[in-house]
Amino acid sequence: MTERVAFSRRALIVPLLVVAGIAALTLWSAFGGMAPRTAPQDEGARPVRFNMAWLPQGSMAGIFVAIDKGYFADAGLAVEPVRGFGGMRTANELDQGMFEFAYLDPLSVALSRAKGGKVRMIGGINMRFPAGACFVRERHRVERPADLAGLRFGAGQSSAIQALLPAWLRDNGVDPARVEQIQLDPAIVVSSLVEGRIDAAECWLGNSMALFDKAAKAKGVTVGRIAYADFGLDVYGSGFAARDALIEKDPQLVRAFLKAAYRGYADAARDPKAALAIIRKSYPLLDEAVTERQIRETAELMAAEGGSHRLRPEKIERTVATLQASGQLRDFDQSAQLFTNAFVPMGKQP
Structure with missing residues (x-):
């Protein structure tokens, strides 16, 4: 298990650095140099x-x-x-x-x-609560929290989901140690899921859900979602x-x-x-x-x-x-x- 985790993180590191650089440049072009x-x-x-x-x-x-x-x-x-x-x-x-x-x-x-x-x-x-766990339907079937066991779950490093996920999993009978949490630059969470670098990801209505669907369509796949609120998280x-x-x-x-x-x-x-x-x-x-x-x-x-x-x-x-x-x-x-x-x-x- 240790070898698999180490390998998965090494496999993520180089492509994510490249994507992060491209994302940063894109975000600067779109927003950084232009005041509203x-x-x-x-x-x-x-x-x-x-x-x-x-x-x-x-x-x-x-x-x-x-x-x-x-x-x-x-x-x-x-x-x-x-x-x-x-x-x-x-x-x-x-x-x-x-x-x-x-x-x-x-x-x-x-x-x-x-x-x-x-x-x-x-x-x-x-x-x-607008957050949920998204996944690519062509690769995984996630209908309840237990289905996240054994998957790599990505979320932004400043996201409250990093603190929330273990408790939510435990409340739903899932050992948090069975879900590998990966901290990512928020700008690359969408691309990391769609391109298969992670298996599941945080996704938010009113925010990233539309971006996931757009990126998935361009890749020829579809995104599924389970909502935290549907599994006990009424906040x-x-x-x-x-x-x-x-x-x-x-x-x-x-x-x-x-x-x-x-x-x-x-x-x-x-x-x-x-x-x-x-x-x-x-x-x-x-x-x-x-x-x-x-x-x-x-x-x-x-x-x-x-x-x-x-x-x-x-x-x-x-x-x-x-x-x-x-x-x-x-x-x-x-x-x-x-x-x-x-x-x-x-x-x-x-």
């Missing part, structure tokens, strides 16, 4: 930086709609969306005061607070987060940001094609079909609890319990500090 072209802001507007946790994509459409339609400007804010590098790094950067707000998940927030961080969720977006996905210090010092800013942002997301859900056109004003290289699908999937995730953006304590506590089951967050007593609903707009957005 957004609607003109009033000179007196307050600058606000928002960490998108990853590259601009359909899940961020509500932010770009709120900028384009002047919802943030009406609130006296000049919002700058900035690309991120995964949940854990996003939590750290938010905690360090590099951003006022971020797109973040409760798993990363809990892990951050366990290490002394002071950030919390302030409103939900993915009201159903929240990402939403909005801010630092405790900002929440305490400037609650009006938090309230104004959320109201404008949710208004943008409501517009994006009503008219995904118009939202697509808006986000492509800033990032014209975004794939139209992929981005529109991300917008629609995000709208469905937001509607999962009747359109409410409020976070339920029992669901947040399940996040903590899951991490504790994985051997993390021992003696953690901050569940109540992981979120607040004090600033979530009530009722439907206009």
